C-alpha cells in the first residue's frame with residue numbers, strides 16, 4: 001500500500017533535511033523535486049530551450065554534477081514559471097509518489113498539485129533572514145563565493161517568483177500542517193515532522 005508524504009515550503013526552510021530524515025525514519029524513498037527544476041535550469045544555462053529540456057530530462061541527470069549552486073537555483077525558479085515545463089515533470093513525480101514502499105516528495109506544489117491525495121502534508125517555513133543565513137553557511141562551506149546580502153536578496157527574489165507565478169504557485173495546501181523551523185534545531189524540527197506523520201500513518205500489522 002502506498003503512503004505519500006508531501007513536504008512543501010520556500011527555499012532553505014529545512015525541507016531537504018526534514019525530508020531525508022523522515023524518509024530514513026519510515027523507510028520511504030525520497031525525491032527532492034527541486035532537483036528536476038534545477039536540472040532543467042542547468043540545461044537552459046547551457047543554451048537549451050526550457051520546454052525541450054524538461055521533456056528530455058532523465059533521472060540520471062539529477063545525479064550529475066553539482067545542481068545546488070546559487071546560479072542554478074535562480075535558473076530553476078525561472079523555468080519553473082513555465083506551465084509546459086511543469087507539465088512535463090508531473091508524471092515522473094506522481095509515479096515516484098505512488099510506489100508501494102512509501103515516498104516523501106519535497107518541493108513547492110506537492111501537496112497542492114502533484115499529490116493532492118497525499119496522506120500527510122507539511123508546509124515547512126522559516127523567516128527569510130534565518131533561511132538566508134542557513135543557505136549562506138551551506139554555500140560558503142562549499143567554497144561558493146557569496147555574501148550574506150546576496151543570498152538574502154536571492155532568497156527573497158525566489159520566494160516572490162515561486163509564490164506569485166500563476167501555475168502551481170508555492171502555497172500551503174488547505175490540509176497541510178505548518179511547521180515553522182525559525183527557532184528549532186534540526187533535531188527538533190525532524191522530531192516534530194516525524195510525530196505529525198506518524199499520527200497519519202496506519203499501524204503496520
Ligand code: DC
Nearest residue numbers: 011033034037076077080107108109
Ligand atoms: O527546492 P529548490 O530550492 O531546490 O528549488 C529550486 C527552484 O525550483 C525553486 O525556486 C522553484 C522550483 N521548484 C518548483 O517550482 N516546484 C517544485 N516542486 C520544486 C522546485
